[in-house]
Amino acid sequence: MTTAAGGTYNFKVVLLGEGCVGKTSLLLRYIEDKFNDKHLTTLQATFLNKKLNINGKRINLSIWDTAGQEKFHALGPIYYRNSNGAILVYDITDEDSFGKVKNWVKELKKMLGADIVLFIAGNKIDLEHERTVSLEEAESYANMVGAKHFYTSAKLNQGVEDLFLDLTQEMVERSENNSQSEGNRSSRVLVVDDEVPVQSSCCSGTRSGN
Ligand code: G3D
Numbered sequence: 558m559t560t561a562a563g564g565t566y567n568f569k570v571v572l573l574g575e576g577c578v579g580k581t582s583l584l585l586r587y588i589e590d591k592f593n594d595k596h597l598t599t600l601q602a603t604f605l606n607k608k609l610n611i612n613g614k615r616i617n618l619s620i621w622d623t624a625g626q627e628k629f630h631a632l633g634p635i636y637y638r639n640s641n642g643a644i645l646v647y648d649i650t651d652e653d654s655f656g657k658v659k660n661w662v663k664e665l666k667k668m669l670g671a672d673i674v675l676f677i678a679g680n681k682i683d684l685e686h687e688r689t690v691s692l693e694e695a696e697s698y699a700n701m702v703g704a705k706h707f708y709t710s711a712k713l714n715q716g717v718e719d720l721f722l723d724l725t726q727e728m729v730e731r732s733e734n735n736s737q738s739e740g741n742r743s744s745r746v747l748v749v750d751d752e753v754p755v756q757s758s759c760c761s762g763t764r765s766g767n
């Protein structure tokens with residue numbers, strides 16, 4: 558059984574996309590509600606944790622961010638291995654960054670098939686007047702590949718919470734469906750018994766020096 562009766566869902570989520578689209582900013586906004594923090598440039602490839610309680614289901618997200626290896630085209634499968642969800646981020650003012658999202662969709666589908674929940678985030682919507690990726694192009698592409706599309710601004714804190722919440726709900730659904738149909742054979746979600754009561758929503762960073 559993958560249902561989490563008395564247990565906790567543990568999901569790995571990876572942030573992917575071209576350099577400078579705002580991946581680290583989205584993560585810091587979500588976890589610490591900060592923007593352009595001085596930690597930003599020192600954040601290394603690592604993950605931050607977020608604990609959630611959705612309808613009584615306890616969930617532990619490990620959200621992985623890069624150390625900028627994407628700028629050197631050096632992000633390999635080891636980074637996204639065993640992910641339950643991926644957020645493919647582009648900058649709405651940068652057409653090339655949307656092209657990079659398409660490359661990631663192809664790679665993830667090839668390597669992980671239907672095992673991973675894919676979300677696409679068009680970031681920097683505070684720069685709407687500089688937009689070069691059209692709404693129609695982005696949304697119809699997302700539909701075509703079966704990914705949900707969100708708009709975000711890490712700067713103005715728009716759409717960020719919804720993005721992570723919706724992704725989490727989809728991962729829970731996916732995991733429950735898998736467990737019903739396959740008796741947990743292919744699920745990579747670890748469900749652990751845990752007697753410690755969890756707050757309805759709390760978070761803890763893994764970085765030191767906060
Ligand atoms: P990355 O982790 O994808 O490489 P970063 O991207 O989070 O480091 O962000 C790259 C730059 O984009 C940063 O600017 C950051 O402040 C900016 N940025 C991130 N999100 C937004 C947003 O929603 N709106 C706007 N306007 N800018 C954003 P600098 O100047 O530090 O390079």
Ligand code: MG
Binds near residue numbers: 581622623
């Ligand atoms: Mg970064």
